[in-house]
Each structure stands twice: as C-alpha cells, then as structure tokens.
Amino acid sequence: xxxxxxxxxxxxxxxxxxEQEEKALFSLRENLNQDFCxxxxxxxxxxxxxxxxxxxKSGHIGKKIAATMSSTxxxxxxxxxxxxxxxxxGSLTKQDILLAISxxxxxxxxxxxxxxxxxxxxxxxxxxxxxxxxxxxxADICLQLPNEQEACPIGxxxxxxxxxxxxxxxxxxxxxxxxxxxxxxxxxxxHPGGKLGSQLMRVKDLMHSGAALPIIDKNALMDxxxxxxxxxxxGCIVVVDNKDExxxxxxxxADGDLRRHMSPHLLEKNxxxxxxxxxxxxxxxxxxxxxxxxxxxxxxxxxxxxxxxxYVKGLIHMHDCLRVxxx
Numbered sequence: 001x002x003x004x005x006x007x008x009x010x011x012x013x014x015x016x017x018x019e020q021e022e023k024a025l026f027s028l029r030e031n032l033n034q035d036f037c038x039x040x041x042x043x044x045x046x047x048x049x050x051x052x053x054x055x056x057k058s059g060h061i062g063k064k065i066a067a068t069m070s071s072t073x074x075x076x077x078x079x080x081x082x083x084x085x086x087x088x089x090g091s092l093t094k095q096d097i098l099l100a101i102s103x104x105x106x107x108x109x110x111x112x113x114x115x116x117x118x119x120x121x122x123x124x125x126x127x128x129x130x131x132x133x134x135x136x137x138x139a140d141i142c143l144q145l146p147n148e149q150e151a152c153p154i155g156x157x158x159x160x161x162x163x164x165x166x167x168x169x170x171x172x173x174x175x176x177x178x179x180x181x182x183x184x185x186x187x188x189x190x191h192p193g194g195k196l197g198s199q200l201m202r203v204k205d206l207m208h209s210g211a212a213l214p215i216i217d218k219n220a221l222m223d224x225x226x227x228x229x230x231x232x233x234x235g236c237i238v239v240v241d242n243k244d245e246x247x248x249x250x251x252x253x254a255d256g257d258l259r260r261h262m263s264p265h266l267l268e269k270n271x272x273x274x275x276x277x278x279x280x281x282x283x284x285x286x287x288x289x290x291x292x293x294x295x296x297x298x299x300x301x302x303x304x305x306x307x308x309x310x311y312v313k314g315l316i317h318m319h320d321c322l323r324v325x326x327x
Contacts, residue, residue: 013153020151024160025167027146032171039125039141040175043074046123048095050076053084055109057158058101058165065099065169072173073182081109089116098124103145103161105133114138127165143168203291204284206321207305207314208234214315215240216271218250223267225253225274234317236302239275247312249304251275281306284313292321 002010043050050069054062062078069076079088089112092098098117100110105128117124118138126139129147136142145168151159208214214232216225218241229237236254240247253275258266261274281304282291291303295318305314321327 016153017151017159020149021160021163024146024148024151024164027148028164028167031144031146035141035143036171036175039143039172040179042123042125042141043097043172043176044179046095046097048075048093048097050074050099051079051092051096052076052099052101053079053081053110053113054101055081055107057162058103058107061162061165061169062099062101064166065101065173068170068173069176072177073180074173074176079113081107081113084116085109085112089113092116092120092122094120094122096122098122099127100124100135100139101127101165102133102135103129103158103165105130105135107135110135127168129161201288201324201326202284203282203286203288203303203305203316204314206288206324207284207316208232208320209305209314213312214238215247215312216253217242218272220271221267222269222271222274225271226258226267229253234302234315236315237271238279238304238312238315239271240312246309249279249281249306249310249312251277252279252302252304254300254302279304282316283308288316288321288324288326291316292318292326 050066052062052066052069053059059078059080066076066078077091079091084092092113098113100114102110105126111134114124114135116122124139124141126135126142127145128135128142129145130136131142131144136144145161145164148160148164149155150157150161212232214228214234214237216228216237216239218239225237229235236252238249239251239253241250250272253271257274257276261269266274280294280298280300282294284305284307295301295303301318303316304312305316307313
C-alpha cells in the first residue's frame with residue numbers, strides 16, 4: 001500500500017512537473033522569433049512534402065507532428081532514421097523539406113539523413129536546443145528550443161523538451177492551416193470516420209432530399225398527405241408552394257398535428273388547415289451538431305432544411321444524426 005506521505009509526495013511531484021512544463025512553454029513562446037516565420041514560409045512554398053525525422057522520444061513527437069500536418073493541409077510523413085539508413089532514404093526527394101528533431105542536435109542516427117539531405121540540396125529545418133550542434137549547423141533554419149530543465153526529478157527523462165517540441169509542431173501546423181485558408185469542411189474531408197468526422201458533418205450530408213423528401217402541395221387534401229407521410233416514414237411532411245421550380249416553405253404537418261386535428265373529416269381537410277405554420281428550420285451548410293442542439297432545445301425530432309435563398313432543400317431527422325454518432 002502507498003502511504004499517505006507517499007501520496008502527498010506524488011501529488012507535489014505531479015504539480016511540479018506541470019509547473020515546470022508550463023514554465024518551459026512560456027519560455028518557448030517568449031523566444032519565438034523570425035526563424036519561425038522563415039520556417040512557415042519554407043514549408044508553405046514547398047512543392048513536395050514535409051518529411052519529419054527524429055530518434056527515440058523525438059521520433060514519437062515527430063510522428064505526431066507529421067500526423068497533425070497531414071490532417072490540416074500540409075502533406076507530411078515520418079521517416080525513421082534507422083530505416084532511412086537501410087533503404088528508406090529513397091522516399092526523401094529534392095522537392096521535399098526535412099524537419100529534423102533532436103534535443104541535443106547530436107543524434108547519431110540522424111547523421112545519414114542529414115548527409116543525404118545536404119548532398120541533394122534538400123532544405124533542412126531543425127528543432128533542437130543546441131544551435132551549435134551538428135544538426136543546428138547543418139540546418140537551413142534552426143528553431144532553437146529554450147534551455148529549460150526537464151521536469152524529471154532526476155533530470156534525465158525527456159519531459160519539458162518533448163512538450164516544447166510538440167507545442168512548436170502544433171504552432172507550425174496551425175500557422176500553416178491559417179495561411180492556407182484551411183476550413184472546417186476541409187478538415188471533415190480529411191476526417192470522415194469516427195466521432196470527430198461525424199461532429200464535422202454538415203446538415204446537407206445527412207438530410208433527406210429529392211425523392212426521399214416528404215413534401216405536399218399547399219392545395220392537396222389530407223388523405224394524400226397521410227399517404228405520403230406513411231410512404232416516407234419520417235413522421236412528418238413539408239407543405240410547400242411550388243413557384244418556378246422553387247419550393248417555398250408554408251408549414252409542416254407532424255404526427256402531433258394529426259392527433260390535434262383528429263376527426264371523422266380529417267382526411268377531407270386541406271393540408272393548410274392542419275399544418276403548423278413557421279416550423280423550425282436550419283441552413284443546409286450548418287453543422288449537423290447544431291441541428292441536434294436546435295431539436296433538443298425545441299423538443300422536436302426534425303427540421304426543415306433551407307438553401308441560401310430560403311427555399312426548401314430537405315429535411316433532417318434526429319435519427320439521422322444519432323445514427324452517425326452525433327448526440
């Protein structure tokens with residue numbers, strides 16, 4: 001069993017680690033300079049890919065940086081220094097940029113990669129604490145990390161240094177994202193799967209439209225409306241005025257409207273006598289998550305979808321959102 005004293009010591013150490021890494025990040029931010037801007041310009045104008053390389057913990061951080069770059073509009077991949085020396089250097093082309101990461105700047109495993117890049121005039125961006133190191137001197141641009149102590153109690157495990165490297169990689173990726181005008185829709189294109197992809201889906205991606213859209217003309221009677229509602233199976237139908245091939249929204253008939261108007265003559269009524277006027281709507285370009293929020297707020301299960309001119313485009317149902325994991 002861990003003693004109370006040991007628990008308290010662990011808590012103090014945990015807070016110290018976070019405090020030390022906060023200090024390192026603050027120092028990194030304060031020391032960010034024009035080298036950062038030059039690196040952004042070099043990557044932005046690159047005709048090839050950003051090739052990230054590093055050994056050990058630097059390599060693990062490098063993989064994450066490459067993944068973040070790729071998912072935000074900057075083509076990138078991770079090149080393992082060990083594998084590079086055994087044939088994978090062929091994946092590094094003259095149009096690429098090498099982003100090499102080494103805390104000391106003297107990683108032996110990177111030497112072959114650096115020599116290959118310099119021999120083929122491939123631009124090198126370095127992330128290191130030591131500007132005077134082999135990596136720092138070979139690089140075209142050196143992004144120097146502040147010489148902050150590691151958050152490790154014995155001063156050995158990469159902690160503050162890897163946190164700073166990760167943050168610097170994120171800063172590069174986000175600056176490039178902004179420079180490229182990368183949008184949420186672009187992000188969704190790169191992340192179609194999983195929870196993240198579903199949260200970025202637009203209403204137009206999930207709505208029922210065309211032949212699947214339950215609509216009825218304003219002059220129709222309820223007998224036709226009920227048949228159409230049953231056929232489409234969404235529990236409602238949109239009442240429209242067809243003007244020059246545009247569908248103007250007049251109202252919505254849902255199951256609740258049928259119950260409220262239930263009578264022996266219900267099927268003989270005009271749809272406008274039964275419909276709810278001014279039903280809730282949403283723009284087709286809105287995020288589907290916004291549609292869920294609106295339906296929850298109004299305690300309804302569907303929204304009429306409109307295009308940019310305000311005409312009926314489709315219908316989105318709560319079940320459509322739940323089906324893809326949007327809650």
